[in-house]
Amino acid sequence: MNRYLQSREVILSAAILMLILLISLRFPAFIAPANLANVFNDTSPLMILAIGQMIVILTKCIDLSVAATLALTGMVVSLLNIAAPDLPLVVTIMIALSLGAVLGMVNGLLVWKLNIPPIVVTLGTMTIYRGVIFLISNGKWVNAHEMSPAFKALPRHVFLGFPLLSWFALAVIVIAAVVMTRTTLGRAFYAVGGNPHASVYTGLNVGRTQFWAFTISGALAGLTGYLWVSRYAVAYVDIAGGFELDVVAACVIGGISIAGGIGSVGGAVLGALFLGVIKNALPVINISPFWQLAISGTAIIIAVVLNSRANRPPGRIILKQSEPAA
Amino acid sequence: MSPTDRFIPDRLQSPLTRRVKSWETLLLAVAVAIFTFNAFASPYFLNAWNLSDATFNFTEKAMIAFAMALLIIAGEIDLSVASIVALASTAMGAAAQIGASPAVLVVIGLTVGLICGAFNGLLVTVMGLPSIVVTIGTMSLFRGISYIVLGDTAYGGYPAGFKFFGQGYVWWVISFELVAFAVLALAFGVLLHLTNFGRAVYAIGNNPVASLFSGLRVGRVKFILFLLTGLMAGVASVCLTSRLGSTRPSIGFGMELEVVTMVVLGGVNILGGSGTIPGVVIAAFIMGLVTFGLGLLNVPGIVMSIVIGALLIGVIALPRLWAMWRG
Numbered sequence: 209m210n211r212y213l214q215s216r217e218v219i220l221s222a223a224i225l226m227l228i229l230l231i232s233l234r235f236p237a238f239i240a241p242a243n244l245a246n247v248f249n250d251t252s253p254l255m256i257l258a259i260g261q262m263i264v265i266l267t268k269c270i271d272l273s274v275a276a277t278l279a280l281t282g283m284v285v286s287l288l289n290i291a292a293p294d295l296p297l298v299v300t301i302m303i304a305l306s307l308g309a310v311l312g313m314v315n316g317l318l319v320w321k322l323n324i325p326p327i328v329v330t331l332g333t334m335t336i337y338r339g340v341i342f343l344i345s346n347g348k349w350v351n352a353h354e355m356s357p358a359f360k361a362l363p364r365h366v367f368l369g370f371p372l373l374s375w376f377a378l379a380v381i382v383i384a385a386v387v388m389t390r391t392t393l394g395r396a397f398y399a400v401g402g403n404p405h406a407s408v409y410t411g412l413n414v415g416r417t418q419f420w421a422f423t424i425s426g427a428l429a430g431l432t433g434y435l436w437v438s439r440y441a442v443a444y445v446d447i448a449g450g451f452e453l454d455v456v457a458a459c460v461i462g463g464i465s466i467a468g469g470i471g472s473v474g475g476a477v478l479g480a481l482f483l484g485v486i487k488n489a490l491p492v493i494n495i496s497p498f499w500q501l502a503i504s505g506t507a508i509i510i511a512v513v514l515n516s517r518a519n520r521p522p523g524r525i526i527l528k529q530s531e532p533a534a
Numbered sequence: 535m536s537p538t539d540r541f542i543p544d545r546l547q548s549p550l551t552r553r554v555k556s557w558e559t560l561l562l563a564v565a566v567a568i569f570t571f572n573a574f575a576s577p578y579f580l581n582a583w584n585l586s587d588a589t590f591n592f593t594e595k596a597m598i599a600f601a602m603a604l605l606i607i608a609g610e611i612d613l614s615v616a617s618i619v620a621l622a623s624t625a626m627g628a629a630a631q632i633g634a635s636p637a638v639l640v641v642i643g644l645t646v647g648l649i650c651g652a653f654n655g656l657l658v659t660v661m662g663l664p665s666i667v668v669t670i671g672t673m674s675l676f677r678g679i680s681y682i683v684l685g686d687t688a689y690g691g692y693p694a695g696f697k698f699f700g701q702g703y704v705w706w707v708i709s710f711e712l713v714a715f716a717v718l719a720l721a722f723g724v725l726l727h728l729t730n731f732g733r734a735v736y737a738i739g740n741n742p743v744a745s746l747f748s749g750l751r752v753g754r755v756k757f758i759l760f761l762l763t764g765l766m767a768g769v770a771s772v773c774l775t776s777r778l779g780s781t782r783p784s785i786g787f788g789m790e791l792e793v794v795t796m797v798v799l800g801g802v803n804i805l806g807g808s809g810t811i812p813g814v815v816i817a818a819f820i821m822g823l824v825t826f827g828l829g830l831l832n833v834p835g836i837v838m839s840i841v842i843g844a845l846l847i848g849v850i851a852l853p854r855l856w857a858m859w860r861g
Contacts, residue, residue: 270666318847318851322850322851322854322855323854324847324850324851324854325804325805327666327804328798328804328846328847328850329847331791331794331795331843331846332795332843332844332846332847333843333847334791334843335791335839335840335842335843335846336839336840336843336844336847338836338839339836339837339839339840339843340840342834342836342837343837343840347834347836445836453670453673453674456667456670457670457671457674460667460670460671466664466666466667467664496682496685498678498681498682498684498685498686498783499678499681499682500678501674501675501677501678501681502674502675502678502679502681502682503678504674504678505671505672505673505674505675505676505677505678506671506675508667508670508671508674509657509668509671509672509675512657512663512664512667512668512671513657513661513663516661516662516663
């Protein structure tokens with residue numbers, strides 16, 4: 209029971225509930241189910257990306273290229289939509305997923321086969337992918353009127369009371385939760401990050417597991433790329449600029465240890481929701497949106513402090529203090 | 535011969551061979567190649583004033599990169615440097631509005647840098663937190679404060695004497711920034727390669743636990759390195775603000791990535807333990823030359839970033855691919 213109360217998911221849920229209650233004390237409309245559903249919908253892209261990032265961080269890596277992958281995939285499907293407006297949306301989504309996966313595989317291969325530190329690889333691919341968007345689009349924007357109506361309508365299409373964007377996020381959450389807790393691949397992600405040396409002796413290929421983590425992160429970023437451009441009905445070089453930091457922030461707030469091996473899908477989702485509630489609450493309580501950056505920065509620092517308190521290893525005793533002579 | 539056989543050579547490589555085969559020599563060759571290519575590609579390249587202008591592409595970033603190199607060699611990283619630049623610039627802008635003199639502005643810029651560096655250092659060394667996450671947090675926090683202060687407005691109206699730091703020339707085409715860059719390169723080179731402190735930085739990066747048990751004050755060395763990085767971000771902020779003559783909260787956005795790229799390109803191991811200041815100096819010139827040369831050829835900035843990104847991965851990947859191919 210005590211352990212349950214101390215778990216990150218419970219503390220975060222309580223913090224989010226407190227936050228919502230505090231806001232609704234002054235602005236009761238904020239707690240209306242329709243508004244909360246709206247906040248969830250608005251946070252969906254962040255949740256999907258945070259789950260991908262969580263898997264990468266679990267394996268002791270980091271993926272700074274997610275936002276660039278999202279933007280590149282978004283641009284490709286938008287251009288594709290101009291070239292072939294009648295392409296079925298299922299095919300578009302498949303292309304977004306696979307292109308994202310391929311871009312993730314590039315990261316994964318560089319980390320696995322060439323053993324280059326993940327932060328260097330994804331820093332490099334981040335700038336390269338952004339540059340490629342400029343090359344394929346000539347720096348032009350794809351605007352709303354150039355996209356086909358069906359292409360734009362999909363994330364807003366309401367199914368059982370919720371927009372499809374929310375359903376996509378829910379599907380990713382459920383699938384990820386099952387994969388991470390019920391499959392060998394999911395457990396391998398934890399094992400590889402928790403103790404790489406022991407994983408090798410148990411027959412796990414550390415590099416290959418990291419490769420799959422990057423592939424999944426890329427595929428989810430690709431999916432989000434389509435959802436993003438269709439929701440905002442615009443694609444250009446800088447969409448989701450700097451979003452990779454929000455994604456990492458969501459993971460850190462969600463209790464995912466940057467040292468690898470510790471974290472859960474629930475944590476990543478709650479971390480994203482925490483940031484989402486703050487972002488949506490600021491305009492409501494009449495605080496300038498310019499405060500958002502400083503607030504999320506403070507939230508990250510507090511979260512890291514809490515994480516380290518929870519996961520701190522006990523110090524080691526080299527020499528026992530000698531007994532005082534009698 | 536079975537693959538498990540290992541040999542110990544009768545003679546170690548002579549110092550000359552080692553120097554010829556070093557990373558710095560490779561970088562220097564790349565720099566010379568780019569310089570030669572640029573000279574042939576554009577008739578405007580070999581012009582003293584153009585080349586002098588080109589140095590502004592890297593001097594400010596390189597100042598931060600020197601301190602960042604030491605920090606990365608010691609096994610830590612500071613991703614908040616660009617935000618420190620923004621916060622220091624905002625503080626200087628606010629002071630300029632109430633008529634502070636250039637000297638006061640410089641003191642304010644450097645002090646804000648030191649305070650930010652101390653804040654990062656305290657969180658990492660006293661609280662024992664991972665620097666990559668802490669500085670992602672302070673990166674949002676520091677720039678966030680600039681946004682709270684400035685919103686969508688900007689500070690201008692810096693005193694005339696303040697222009698010197700970013701726009702002044704010491705002699706002929708030699709700008710103040712270039713002199714500062716050279717002096718700081720020398721200072722950091724001496725600090726890292728010729729002092730006990732520098733040896734401690736390498737030792738800590740290679741094995742922090744062993745360093746602690748050998749009596750090195752690991753926490754204090756790391757704290758000083760964060761202070762130095764903050765201070766250098768403050769120096770860069772003074773130069774950049776003086777050069778632009780105005781402060782927006784987005785000033786220097788994304789600079790941290792270019793600084794880290796410069797350090798890694800310079801042969802510093804991102805995992806800590808090895809790297810040199812001469813390497814970083816040459817890497818700074820390479821990045822400046824690439825940006826400037828492509829600019830003369832009318833290549834847009836975003837395409838240059840592809841080249842920089844490819845350089846970053848390429849310089850690390852190629853030697854490893856070569857080693858794999860050689861078996």
